[in-house]
Amino acid sequence: xxxxxxxxxxxxxxxxxxxxxxxxxxxxxDLIKMHRxxxxxxxxxxxxxxxxxxxxxxRGLGVSVKDLMEDARL
Amino acid sequence: xxxxxxxxxxxxxxxxxxxxxxxxxxxxxDLIKMHRxxxxxxxxxxxxxxxxxxxxxxRGLGVSVKDLMEDARL
Numbered sequence: 783x784x785x786x787x788x789x790x791x792x793x794x795x796x797x798x799x800x801x802x803x804x805x806x807x808x809x810x811x812d813l814i815k816m817h818r819x820x821x822x823x824x825x826x827x828x829x830x831x832x833x834x835x836x837x838x839x840x841r842g843l844g845v846s847v848k849d850l851m852e853d854a855r856l
Numbered sequence: 857x858x859x860x861x862x863x864x865x866x867x868x869x870x871x872x873x874x875x876x877x878x879x880x881x882x883x884x885x886d887l888i889k890m891h892r893x894x895x896x897x898x899x900x901x902x903x904x905x906x907x908x909x910x911x912x913x914x915r916g917l918g919v920s921v922k923d924l925m926e927d928a929r930l
Binding site for chain 1: 857859862863866904905906907908910911920921922925926930
């Protein structure tokens, strides 16, 4: 699978979990203390994020990294 | 959870899957076309790896990224 596809799948999974919580990108990025533009790029699948960043996002969403991978079918 | 702990958990999960396949670090690194020293550092939990790298390792091990996260309890 190409890197862009991996990233898009994971970003979409994060977006779905976030919208299910009724949180805007902005408020969620603030919650996890991440720059809004960076978080937005992650959801669009434009960043090849690290384990540590995945974990920060997953924690903010109240799920495990495994849950996100399962959502993303990765 | 601290970054070092995250990395150690994931690295240990990879090591367990690799040894279950009866593959040396060296032969596995060669298989996935990764520098041996870099792969060794990953298993020791010394690298904060990206999604793309996780996927390369998971593919080589014949599992999903989700499986590795489950093994690592992440």
